[in-house]
Amino acid sequence: MSTVAVGNKKVGKIHPLKFALWIGCASIMMMFAAFTSAYIVRHAVGNWLEFRLPDVFFVSTAVILVSSMTLHGAYLAFKNGNEKRYKSLLVVSAILGVAFIVLQYQGWMAMQSIGIMLDGNPSGSFIYVISGVHAAHVLGGIAAIIMAILHAFALPFEVTDTRKLRFELTLTYWHFVDFLWLYLLLFFLTQ
Amino acid sequence: MATLTTSPQTSELDQLIEKYGYDDHFHEHHEGDKYKSNFLTTYVFSQDHKIIARQFLITGIFWAFIGAAMSIIFRLQLGFPDESLAWLKPLLGKWIEVDPATGIGKLAPEFYYALVTMHGTIIVFFVLTAGLSGTFSNLLIPLQCGARDMASPLLNMFSYWFFFLAGVVMFFSLFLSTGPFSGGWTAYPPLSALPQASDGSGAGMTLWIISMVFFVVSVLLGGVNYITTILNLRTKGMNMWRLPLTIWAFFITAILGLLSFPVLVSGVLLLMFDRSMGTSFYLSEIFVGGQALENVGGSPILYQHLFWFLGHPEVYIIILPAMGLVSEVLSVHSRKPIFGYKAMVYSMLAIGFLSFIVWAHHMFMSGVNPFISNFFVIFTLIIAVPSAVKVFNWITTLYRGNIRYNAASLFAIGFVSMFISGGLTGIFLGNSAIDIQMHDTYFVVAHFHIVMGIAAFFGMFAGIYNWFPKMFGRFMNDTLGKIHFWGTMIGAYAIFWPMHYLGMAGVPRRYYSFGTFYTFKHFLEGKQVITGASVVGFFLQVLFIVNFFFSMWKGKKVTSQNPWGASTLEWTTPINPGHGNWPGKIPAVHRWPYDYGKDGHEFISQVEPLKEGEKDSGDH
Numbered sequence: 001m002s003t004v005a006v007g008n009k010k011v012g013k014i015h016p017l018k019f020a021l022w023i024g025c026a027s028i029m030m031m032f033a034a035f036t037s038a039y040i041v042r043h044a045v046g047n048w049l050e051f052r053l054p055d056v057f058f059v060s061t062a063v064i065l066v067s068s069m070t071l072h073g074a075y076l077a078f079k080n081g082n083e084k085r086y087k088s089l090l091v092v093s094a095i096l097g098v099a100f101i102v103l104q105y106q107g108w109m110a111m112q113s114i115g116i117m118l119d120g121n122p123s124g125s126f127i128y129v130i131s132g133v134h135a136a137h138v139l140g141g142i143a144a145i146i147m148a149i150l151h152a153f154a155l156p157f158e159v160t161d162t163r164k165l166r167f168e169l170t171l172t173y174w175h176f177v178d179f180l181w182l183y184l185l186l187f188f189l190t191q
Numbered sequence: 192m193a194t195l196t197t198s199p200q201t202s203e204l205d206q207l208i209e210k211y212g213y214d215d216h217f218h219e220h221h222e223g224d225k226y227k228s229n230f231l232t233t234y235v236f237s238q239d240h241k242i243i244a245r246q247f248l249i250t251g252i253f254w255a256f257i258g259a260a261m262s263i264i265f266r267l268q269l270g271f272p273d274e275s276l277a278w279l280k281p282l283l284g285k286w287i288e289v290d291p292a293t294g295i296g297k298l299a300p301e302f303y304y305a306l307v308t309m310h311g312t313i314i315v316f317f318v319l320t321a322g323l324s325g326t327f328s329n330l331l332i333p334l335q336c337g338a339r340d341m342a343s344p345l346l347n348m349f350s351y352w353f354f355f356l357a358g359v360v361m362f363f364s365l366f367l368s369t370g371p372f373s374g375g376w377t378a379y380p381p382l383s384a385l386p387q388a389s390d391g392s393g394a395g396m397t398l399w400i401i402s403m404v405f406f407v408v409s410v411l412l413g414g415v416n417y418i419t420t421i422l423n424l425r426t427k428g429m430n431m432w433r434l435p436l437t438i439w440a441f442f443i444t445a446i447l448g449l450l451s452f453p454v455l456v457s458g459v460l461l462l463m464f465d466r467s468m469g470t471s472f473y474l475s476e477i478f479v480g481g482q483a484l485e486n487v488g489g490s491p492i493l494y495q496h497l498f499w500f501l502g503h504p505e506v507y508i509i510i511l512p513a514m515g516l517v518s519e520v521l522s523v524h525s526r527k528p529i530f531g532y533k534a535m536v537y538s539m540l541a542i543g544f545l546s547f548i549v550w551a552h553h554m555f556m557s558g559v560n561p562f563i564s565n566f567f568v569i570f571t572l573i574i575a576v577p578s579a580v581k582v583f584n585w586i587t588t589l590y591r592g593n594i595r596y597n598a599a600s601l602f603a604i605g606f607v608s609m610f611i612s613g614g615l616t617g618i619f620l621g622n623s624a625i626d627i628q629m630h631d632t633y634f635v636v637a638h639f640h641i642v643m644g645i646a647a648f649f650g651m652f653a654g655i656y657n658w659f660p661k662m663f664g665r666f667m668n669d670t671l672g673k674i675h676f677w678g679t680m681i682g683a684y685a686i687f688w689p690m691h692y693l694g695m696a697g698v699p700r701r702y703y704s705f706g707t708f709y710t711f712k713h714f715l716e717g718k719q720v721i722t723g724a725s726v727v728g729f730f731l732q733v734l735f736i737v738n739f740f741f742s743m744w745k746g747k748k749v750t751s752q753n754p755w756g757a758s759t760l761e762w763t764t765p766i767n768p769g770h771g772n773w774p775g776k777i778p779a780v781h782r783w784p785y786d787y788g789k790d791g792h793e794f795i796s797q798v799e800p801l802k803e804g805e806k807d808s809g810d811h
Contacts, residue, residue: 013423014423015423016342016343016419016420016423016424017342017343017419019342019418019419019422019423020342020343020346020415020416020418020419023414023415023418023419023449024411024415026449026450027411027414027415027449027450027452027453028453030449030450030451030453030454031453031454031456031457032457033454034453034454034456034457034458034497034500035457038457038458038461038472038493038496038497041490041493041496042472042489042490042493045490047487047488048488118464118468118469118470119468119469119470119471121471121488122470122471122472122488122489125464125470125471125472126472129460129461129464129470133460
């Protein structure tokens with residue numbers, strides 16, 4: 001698959017798969033832009049229940065931000081040939097990724113406990129749906145990191161172009177879902 | 192037609208590629224084996240873009256047949272509401288209700304709505320999106336850009352199979368005992384949000400949603416591939432201003448798809464929550480059978496906003512590839528450069544941009560603030576400007592051309608005719624004041640069928656007749672093709688022209704029967720004419736399908752590499768290109784794609800280097 005691409009590759013051009021990933025991210029962004037504009041449109045109609053976002057969402061935000069840093073650290077370690085650091089940071093990132101999902105779940109539980117239900121006022125429904133769809137995208141990222149861990153531990157350590165590319169794709173996507181959450185959180189807070 | 196060009200050109204092209212081409216060592220990898228190992232990987236789970244294109248096309252033809260046949264059934268109901276349809280009972284079963292006393296069979300009203308809904312869904316998404324852009328983007332992007340294949344052949348294969356899966360689910364929904372979804376192809380809530388709202392709103396709607404989700408995945412996978420391939424895998428010398436207009440069209444189409452389909456996913460996802468999780472995004476204070484529902488606070492208009500934010504770009508997703516194909520076919524068969532190449536590109540970009548800020552012109556009558564409507568009216572009418580630029584350029588391309596009248600070029604000319612007729616009525620409908628009278632009447636039906644239905648089909652037919660030799664190594668029968676064209680051209684106007692008058696008189700669309708409306712009684716004969724024309728038109732399309740499959744196996748063989756004398760890269764490949772498209776080097780490109788009738792040559796291929804002192808005609 002990649003040989004077809006490499007065959008035509010010209011110097012200084014972005015790798016086609018990386019470019020494809022960027023386009024994919026733009027497409028996902030449009031989906032969330034639609035959600036948030038639906039939120040704004042619906043908010044403007046009125047009959048809107050105001051409530052305070054549970055604090056646990058701030059903890060989860062910190063966790064996913066840190067996971068982005070650790071994954072980036074793992075990537076740098078991989079490039080510099082520091083195998084031990086690379087493997088351990090990769091595992092830490094995966095754990096933080098799972099922790100983010102768990103914390104989001106805690107957040108939904110906290111919302112339920114103050115009486116904000118999925119099938120209640122749309123102000124709560126929107127938060128459930130938007131953060132839920134985001135969590136689904138994070139799960140995809142976790143799957144990619146787990147694949148990276150399997151590769152890291154199953155294959156002999158070696159810095160090749162293919163593996164570097166694969167890592168960069170995972171890293172880009174992970175940063176993307178991270179910043180996507182940051183955008184969503186800021187959106188919820190400012191609305 | 193094969194005799195039009197002289198055969199020495201053939202070997203010349205190969206020599207040019209060998210001399211100036213770009214050696215990417217592709218065939219040294221023996222990668223071809225992976226793609227051609229057995230029947231299954233060659234013809235079924237193929238990763239070769241040319242096979243995937245043919246898969247899209249044939250699946251599209253299958254769906255076009257179903258979608259058109261559905262329209263014939265509901266046209267019979269509209270034209271001849273008092274005649275017996277009992278003879279359709281073997282096909283439709285319980286949906287034909289036969290009165291045991293008289294033996295007269297009636298089409299079940301619920302099924303009429305299901306037919307209308309499915310006709311729209313199938314033709315808009317499965318035929319004119321997947322069948323049109325899927326086929327030709329796959330076929331032409333690597334061939335005309337000079338690439339071995341798509342950026343990711345694997346995702347490309349998935350793109351087709353998600354479309355296939357979407358089709359299987361939708362096909363299955365046709366056989367549900369409660370019938371397929373019947374609330375209109377736009378799937379507005381509450382009919383789409385409440386399973387108890389109508390027969391088709393239950394299982395039929397659930398399958399509709401599942402099918403659409405698979406379909407969107409297919410579009411996105413395809414789109415990512417198309418854009419990446421066009422931007423990254425162009426051959427040496429192929430800068431953006433040397434791309435044929437087909438590729439520009441597919442490029443802009445793919446961007447529109449990637450930006451608009453995710454919005455539909457958001458809208459449909461909220462709909463799914465309303466359906467099954469009890470949320471109230473779109474529902475508020477509804478009574479079903481005298482019972483008040485618990486849903487409070489939702490807004491059905493919100494769904495319309497989300498739907499039409501996809502829906503309007505979607506009509507350009509349908510028409511832009513047709514425009515690209517038509518531009519190419521017109522230029523090749525009038526043996527003239529396309530008039531205003533850059534203007535064509537900029538007008539497509541302008542149309543693409545404007546398509547995102549006009550969605551609410553579908554909602555003038557749904558309670559949108561009339562002052563906000565003004566904004567959408569203005570931008571809608573501005574679309575007439577780039578559209579007029581394109582029409583002007585097509586006509587000037589034809590003007591004093593040495594036109595070859597074959598099925599491909601006739602359909603391309605027919606496209607221009609349809610686009611003008613349908614575009615003019617768009618100017619009426621784009622005015623929110625006139626829309627008060629026109630909305631939801633047959634005027635709207637006539638408008639969009641001509642401008643995006645028939646026109647897109649014409650573009651598709653032009654493309655099929657023109658590139659059939661590249662796809663199957665054989666020609667389609669041109670005489671049958673011409674009969675197909677003239678019949679369809681006359682038939683299409685006979686169907687949709689009278690509808691304008693019905694619409695202006697206020698005859699509403701989507702009605703099962705007009706028997707109780709005295710006002711509309713005298714239109715029955717007009718409707719019978721329309722039905723008659725659509726039956727004739729339908730059989731002409733069957734003629735096309737026969738011609739298509741007959742020519743696939745028995746058509747006249749293509750004997751030269753470049754039968755149309757075209758200058759683009761797909762005609763520099765062997766007659767039946769294998770995996771990797773070019774047997775040796777990849778051709779390098781030296782000039783724009785429209786060098787026809789230049790310096791005493793009938794045409795100059797893109798692979799031919801510029802002569803000393805010669806300027807690339809594309810640079811101006």
